[in-house]
Every structure is written in C-alpha cells, then in structure tokens.
Amino acid sequence: METIASVVLDSTGVNSINELAPQETAPITFRSGAQALMESLVAEGVDTIFGYPGGAIMPVYDALYDFQDRLNHILVRHEQGAGHAAQGYARMQGRAGVCLVTSGPGATNLVTAIADALIDSTPLVCIVGQVGRKLLGTDAFQEADVMGVTMPITKWNYQITDADEVPSVLSKAFYIAQSGRPGPVLIDMTKSAQLELMTKPFHYERCQSIVSYRPRLTPKTEQVEAAARLINNAKRPYILAGHGVQLAKAEDELRQLAEKAGIPVATTLLGQSTIPVDHPLYVGWLGMHGNYGTNVLTDQADVVIAIGMRFDDRVTGDASKFIKQAKVIHIEIDPSEIDKIIKADAPVVGDAKEILKALLPLINPNDFTVWRNEFRKYDAIEHEQITVPELSSTEGKIRMAEVIDMLSTKTKGEAVLVTDVGQHQMMASRYYQFKRPNSLVTSGGMGTMGFALPAAFGAQVGAPDRQVVAVIGDGCFQMTLQELGTIVQNKQPVKAIILNNNFLGMVRQWQQLFHQRRYSFVELQNPDFITIARGFGMDGQTCDARENLSDALDTMLAHDGPYLLEVVVEKEENVFPMVPAGASVSQIRLS
Amino acid sequence: MNEIIVHQSNPINHSSRPSQFKMTNYTICIFTENTIGLLNRITIIFTRRRINIESLTVSETERKGVSRFTIVIKHESREEVEKLVRQIRKIVEVMAVFGYLNDEIVYNEIALFKISTPLGGKSLDVETINKQYKAWVVYWGLDYVVIEKTGNNEEIFDFFGYLKQYEILEFVRSGRVAVGKTEKGLVEYLPEADWAYYL
Numbered sequence: 197m198e199t200i201a202s203v204v205l206d207s208t209g210v211n212s213i214n215e216l217a218p219q220e221t222a223p224i225t226f227r228s229g230a231q232a233l234m235e236s237l238v239a240e241g242v243d244t245i246f247g248y249p250g251g252a253i254m255p256v257y258d259a260l261y262d263f264q265d266r267l268n269h270i271l272v273r274h275e276q277g278a279g280h281a282a283q284g285y286a287r288m289q290g291r292a293g294v295c296l297v298t299s300g301p302g303a304t305n306l307v308t309a310i311a312d313a314l315i316d317s318t319p320l321v322c323i324v325g326q327v328g329r330k331l332l333g334t335d336a337f338q339e340a341d342v343m344g345v346t347m348p349i350t351k352w353n354y355q356i357t358d359a360d361e362v363p364s365v366l367s368k369a370f371y372i373a374q375s376g377r378p379g380p381v382l383i384d385m386t387k388s389a390q391l392e393l394m395t396k397p398f399h400y401e402r403c404q405s406i407v408s409y410r411p412r413l414t415p416k417t418e419q420v421e422a423a424a425r426l427i428n429n430a431k432r433p434y435i436l437a438g439h440g441v442q443l444a445k446a447e448d449e450l451r452q453l454a455e456k457a458g459i460p461v462a463t464t465l466l467g468q469s470t471i472p473v474d475h476p477l478y479v480g481w482l483g484m485h486g487n488y489g490t491n492v493l494t495d496q497a498d499v500v501i502a503i504g505m506r507f508d509d510r511v512t513g514d515a516s517k518f519i520k521q522a523k524v525i526h527i528e529i530d531p532s533e534i535d536k537i538i539k540a541d542a543p544v545v546g547d548a549k550e551i552l553k554a555l556l557p558l559i560n561p562n563d564f565t566v567w568r569n570e571f572r573k574y575d576a577i578e579h580e581q582i583t584v585p586e587l588s589s590t591e592g593k594i595r596m597a598e599v600i601d602m603l604s605t606k607t608k609g610e611a612v613l614v615t616d617v618g619q620h621q622m623m624a625s626r627y628y629q630f631k632r633p634n635s636l637v638t639s640g641g642m643g644t645m646g647f648a649l650p651a652a653f654g655a656q657v658g659a660p661d662r663q664v665v666a667v668i669g670d671g672c673f674q675m676t677l678q679e680l681g682t683i684v685q686n687k688q689p690v691k692a693i694i695l696n697n698n699f700l701g702m703v704r705q706w707q708q709l710f711h712q713r714r715y716s717f718v719e720l721q722n723p724d725f726i727t728i729a730r731g732f733g734m735d736g737q738t739c740d741a742r743e744n745l746s747d748a749l750d751t752m753l754a755h756d757g758p759y760l761l762e763v764v765v766e767k768e769e770n771v772f773p774m775v776p777a778g779a780s781v782s783q784i785r786l787s
Numbered sequence: 788m789n790e791i792i793v794h795q796s797n798p799i800n801h802s803s804r805p806s807q808f809k810m811t812n813y814t815i816c817i818f819t820e821n822t823i824g825l826l827n828r829i830t831i832i833f834t835r836r837r838i839n840i841e842s843l844t845v846s847e848t849e850r851k852g853v854s855r856f857t858i859v860i861k862h863e864s865r866e867e868v869e870k871l872v873r874q875i876r877k878i879v880e881v882m883a884v885f886g887y888l889n890d891e892i893v894y895n896e897i898a899l900f901k902i903s904t905p906l907g908g909k910s911l912d913v914e915t916i917n918k919q920y921k922a923w924v925v926y927w928g929l930d931y932v933v934i935e936k937t938g939n940n941e942e943i944f945d946f947f948g949y950l951k952q953y954e955i956l957e958f959v960r961s962g963r964v965a966v967g968k969t970e971k972g973l974v975e976y977l978p979e980a981d982w983a984y985y986l
Contacts, residue, residue, distance in 0.1 A: 344827065347827055348835065352879045355823070355824075532874050535870070536870055
C-alpha cells in the first residue's frame with residue numbers, strides 16, 4: 197500500500213506511467229537519488245539554488261530539469277560566486293542558502309565561500325557531486341577528497357553513497373545548518389547514489405533534533421539572574437552587540453533592554469544595523485577602524501554585556517589588555533565561545549532573543565546619561581578630526597567617505613549595503629547611516645576579497661523588495677567580476693559602486709604606516725571597468741569629479757536594472773581611526 | 788652606502804621551542820556516534836592548535852553505535868585544555884566529552900614484548916616476571932617468547948628496563964584506556980539531564 201501511495205504522490209512524472217500499467221505486472225520503480233534530492237529540497241521549502249553543473253553532478257541537473265517550476269536554479273559563472281551568492285541570500289532570508297556544484301574543482305572552488313560562511317555563522321547547504329562509489333579513492337577524473345578538504349571548515353559534512361539516505365541526510369543537513377549557531381554544511385553525493393534508485397518510497401520528514409547535537413536555546417535561569425545582578429549594580433554598563441543579535445532576530449529585544457536600562461550600545465562590524473545609527477543609545481561600532489569613543493571607552497566600562505559576538509582580534513586588539521577592568525556578561529549560543537578569548541564573569545548560553553526576553557523583566561530601569569555623554573565627547577573629537585575633514589574636501593580627488601555619505605543620504609540609510617574587504621569596507625561601515633535591521637552584508641571574519649559582487653547578487657535575490665548596493669574596491673572587483681554575467685542574465689537590479697584608488701588600499705596603508713612606505717606589489721593597472729560592464733550588457737559610468745558625484749549616484753539609483761558606477765577616488769587615503777595590530781584598543785590612533 | 792634595513796615584524800612564535808611551563812597529562816574521553824571520518828574530524832582540532840596526541844584508543848562502548856575515544860595529551864595550560872574540550876564537543880556527532888587529570892581516572896595500557904630466547908642463552912626468570920612485574924608469557928615460540936604487561940606508563944617502562952638484559956626483538960605499547968573515578972570530569976558538555984542515557 198505504501199508503495200502505491202508513493203507512486204501516486206510522485207511529482208516527477210517519471211513514475212506516472214506505472215500507474216497506467218496493470219497493477220499486478222507493473223514493476224514498482226522508486227525515485228532515483230537525484231530525484232529524491234530534488235524532492236527533498238522542495239519538501240524543505242527551498243526555492244532557490246545557486247549552482248554550476250559538471251560531470252559528477254549531471255544526474256542531479258537532469259532531475260532538476262523537471263523541477264524548474266519549483267526550484268529557481270541560478271547559474272553563476274564560478275563556484276565561488278555560487279557560495280557567496282548563497283551567503284548573501286541566506287543573510288537576507290534568515291535561512292540556509294543552497295549551492296549545487298560538481299566534484300573536484302567545482303567543490304574546491306566553493307571552499308573559500310564555505311570557510312567564510314563558517315566564521316561568519318552563515319547557514320549554507322552545499323551539495324557537491326562526487327565520482328561513483330566504485331571510483332572513490334582511485335584518482336578518478338575530477339575526484340578530490342572533498343570530505344577531507346571541507347572537514348575543518350564545515351559545521352557538518354556527509355558523503356551520500358546510497359540513494360535511500362537522501363531524504364534523511366538532507367533534512368539533517370538543513371537542521372544542522374540553520375539551528376544553534378548557523379553554519380555551512382556540505383553533502384558530498386556520489387554519482388552512483390544520484391543514479392541508483394531508492395529501494396523504498398520517498399518520505400521526507402523535517403529533522404527536529406539530533407541525539408548528539410542539542411544547541412541550548414533557553415538559558416539557565418541562574419545564569420540570567422547572575423547577569424541581571426551585574427547589570428543592576430553597574431555604574432558604567434556597555435552593550436557590545438554582534439552578528440548573533442541579527443541571527444537570532446533579537447533586534448527589538450536588544451533595543452528594549454538597552455532603553456529600559458539606558459545602556460549605551462556599540463556593535464561589532466557584523467552587528468551593525470541591529471540598532472539604528474540614529475538611536476540615542478547607539479554609540480558606534482568597535483574594532484580596528486571603528487569609532488573613537490567606542491574603542492577608548494571599552495576600557496572604562498565596569499560591566500560589559502557582549503551579545504552574540506566572539507571577541508575577534510579586530511575587536512579586542514591586544515586581548516590580554518581588553519576590558520580587564522570590567523565584569524563581562526557573555527550572551528552566546530555557542531558554548532565553545534565562552535572564555536575562548538575573554539573570560540566571562542557571567543556567561544549566559546542560549547538564543548540571544550530568548551535570553552534578552554528573560555533578562556528584560558529582571559533589569560531595573562536606569563539612566564546612565566553621564567556615562568553616555570562621555571561617548572559624545574569622543575564623538576565630537578572624532579567628528580572634528582576625522583569626519584569633517586573627510587567629508588568637506590573641496591579640492592583633490594573624491595574621497596571614499598564622501599561617496600558613502602552621499603549614498604547614505606540618497607538611500608535614506610535604508611539600502612542593503614554589501615561590501616568587500618579593505619579600506620572601502622571600513623569607510624562604508626563608518627559612513628553609512630543604517631536605519632533598518634539586517635542591512636549590512638560583509639565578509640567579517642574571513643575578510644574574503646571578491647565577496648561583495650556575488651553576495652550582493654544573492655542578497656538581491658533574497659530581498660527583492662530592497663535596494664541592494666554593493667561597495668567594492670578595485671582590487672576586490674577583479675576577483676569575482678565574472679558574476680556581472682550572472683547579475684545581467686538574471687536581471688537583478690544590483691547597484692555596484694567601485695571605489696577605485698588604483699591600489700590595494702588597505703595593504704598600502706599598512707605598508708605606509710608600518711613598513712616605511714615600502715609599497716610592495718599594491719599598485720594595480722586596472723582595466724576600463726565600464727567597458728567590461730558594457731561587455732556583459734550592464735550599464736555604467738565613471739565619475740572622477742566631485743561636482744558630478746551626486747548626479748552619478750542619482751543616475752545609478754534611478755536606473756532600472758543593474759548598474760556599475762566607478763568612482764575614481766583619492767589614491768593614497770588612509771582609514772582612521774585605527775587600532776594598530778596588536779595594540780590595545782585605547783591606543784587607537786586618529787592619524 | 789649599501790645599507791640594509793632590517794624590518795622587524797611581529798616575532799614568530801616558535802612552538803617547537805622547549806616549553807618553560809610544566810606539562811601535565813590530560814586524558815580526554817569522547818563519546819561519539821560511530822561514523823566514518825569522525826576520527827579525522829576530532830584529530831584536526833588537535834592539529835590546528837598544535838597539540839600533539841600522545842596516545843589514542845577507539846572502541847565501541849557498552850552502547851551499540853556509540854564509540855569512545857580516549858586521547859592522551861600533554862599540556863601546560865588547563866584553560867587551553869578546557870577550550871579544546873569545548874571545541875571537540877562542538878562536533879555534531881560528539882555526544883559528550885570529558886577531560887581528566889591522571890588522579891581522576893583508573894587507566895591502563897597494554898604492552899607486548901617479543902624477547903629472544905636462543906638455545907643456550909640466558910634463561911627467562913618467569914617467576915620474577917610473574918610475581919614482581921605482574922606480566923605473563925602469552926606465546927612461546929621456538930626461539931622467542933611474547934610477554935604481555937598491563938599497567939601504567941611507568942610500570943611498563945620499569946618492566947622494559949628489566950627486560951633489557953634480554954634481547955628485545957619487538958616492543959609495542961597500546962594507547963591508554965581509562966574510566967573516570969567520578970561521574971564527571973573537569974569539563975563536560977552534555978545536557979545534565981541526558982547524562983544517564985549515554986553511560
């Protein structure tokens with residue numbers, strides 16, 4: 197009976213012939229592994245896949261042919277692009293991005309994106325073809341030990357060698373990728389498992405739990421109470437909000453807590469946009485090129501409430517000198533982050549949203565105006581010494597800050613900003629006035645150059661109603677520029693701005709400041725970016741005069757469809773403030 | 788004229804440099820699902836942190852499908868070992884991890900010695916071997932014997948010293964096996980309520 201039900205339920209059309217045949221003689225054929233994979237994705241609610249076909253994944257692509265009405269497959273130009281696009285998509289959607297690539301080089305090209313997703317806690321399900329089971333370990337064509345390669349950079353990986361495993365492994369993959377601290381999962385699927393038929397009816401059940409993997413969501417009451425006691429007795433409390441706040445969708449809870457107790461809130465790089473920049477409690481962001489006051493005053497807080505962040509060395513500077521004076525409350529879903537870098541006096545393990553909800557009624561209303569005003573003093577210094585000079589030049593080339601500031605005004609701080617890595621990334625973070633949650637997509641932990649263009653594409657697919665603007669350096673752009681083709685083919689209205697200084701700017705800045713201006717391989721002879729864009733069928737223009745910048749941005753934003761704006765900026769501009777590598781945060785330099 | 792400017796960047800931390808800290812033995816017991824590749828997933832956590840594995844033993848536990856890894860390391864910092872344990876716990880298939888100091892466990896290793904016993908050579912003092920060293924001859928060959936000795940590291944090397952008077956043809960020692968004296972070790976990461984389920 198079960199098998200007949202399965203045949204009727206079959207949506208591939210392949211088995212429907214059997215229904216018409218006389219029941220007693222009809223051989224019951226079950227789905228192939230490849231078909232089961234497609235059914236599993238549909239059952240999981242997946243509607244978008246970023247991928248690139250090849251030999252060892254061809255049976256899956258053949259099955260996909262019949263699923264085009266339910267699965268929107270996007271053909272990228274390089275597998276790394278599929279990975280970053282899936283990351284951008286995942287960050288916008290708050291659920292796993294899916295990649296589909298072939299074995300060997302297809303899989304190894306995906307590796308950078310997987311590593312990036314792991315360190316920035318982005319849920320991905322990467323499905324990778326593999327040579328047939330009998331060829332495993334024989335150095336077959338396009339065989340690479342992808343399980344071995346990706347083991348250290350995935351949250352979980354699994355090799356499917358049996359078609360019957362497909363539904364259960366896929367449901368497990370999505371559960372692991374999306375639950376707890378999200379991360380990338382890789383499924384290595386042998387070609388034989390794609391081709392062979394299942395021996396039983398297809399049945400997909402969403403994974404709800406795994407015996408050996410039980411991320412704690414609800415915090416322990418005593419941990420929450422201990423944190424509340426510290427907050428209630430604090431004189432100079434300070435909230436450091438990380439990416440985890442956004443992953444837990446806890447922006448409202450964060451704001452409620454901060455407002456009730458009047459605590460100043462700083463964010464990490466990836467925590468930006470969890471609280472609007474114009475919120476009175478927002479004091480800026482932390483890190484090597486973060487705000488002046490936020491960095492200096494971390495050393496004066498008496499209670500630090502770190503939420504969903506992991507004390508990256510770009511945040512702490514010299515960790516042995518970071519917030520030594522403060523009691524630390526560490527709110528974190530991943531227990532291995534507790535005490536990893538900074539010892540927590542009150543660790544609270546669980547989901548940030550649940551923890552903040554539990555904490556709220558235990559917190560006494562308070563007002564730390566005097567303490568908050570100290571941040572404003574530093575803000576004034578930063579404004580006078582950094583921001584004003586950056587934004588009020590009338591001579592020389594356009595400065596990066598001016599572009600971002602103008603973009604911020606023109607988009608009312610409501611765009612999704614996708615940035616690459618380097619000076620432009622820091623400038624974008626410093627000068628964009630984020631008003632909406634979940635508005636910054638950037639490669640934080642891995643610092644992957646080439647991230648922005650494909651990630652912006654993925655973000656636009658994941659958030660079709662939002663204005664997506666990629667801010668890219670001239671060096672970064674040349675790492676993944678082939679994805680212009682993907683953007684054009686899929687008619688996604690991504691706006692890309694290249695801030696072109698003809699340099700690998702951040703490396704040049706370090707060479708200038710710390711290596712006596714010995715510029716070692718940082719100058720680029722760039723192509724004509726606009727000709728390249730046009731070659732891909734994308735409109736664009738170059739702007740190299742200050743007086744044309746506003747019009748150029750207006751043209752870009754008003755353009756129907758994708759657009760590339762190249763802005764020629766000051767060649768040797770430095771990003772300040774800066775905490776020199778290995779220094780303590782209070783040694784932040786303004787020049 | 789030909790001035791060479793030497794630029795000092797951050798000094799490289801040579802981990803091969805002999806440590807000035809006191810190294811302590813830690814025994815890490817890991818309970819996992821029995822799946823392919825898990826050994827690799829566990830050992831890369833050690834490799835990445837440049838921690839050498841002194842010994843490693845894997846076997847199925849009293850629960851079918853549940854494997855137990857017993858890994859011995861030397862480390863100067865308990866804090867770092869605690870971090871290591873938490874990283875291991877993070878592996879999806881890992882059910883529980885315990886880190887123990889030597890006095891918190893009952894542990895043993897097994898060693899086999901292949902000793903040459905040529906005709907007319909020095910005869911083996913089996914009584915001493917049995918009574919003083921608690922070791923047993925488990926195989927008699929024509930011109931050699933195999934002696935089995937169970938014990939801790941020191942006991943085995945003590946016996947090794949004794950056997951040096953004979954010709955040791957082969958010597959092999961297993962990894963440590965250990966059971967905790969108390970239910971919990973110095974670090975454990977399993978939801979408390981579920982503990983009884985796994986052991």
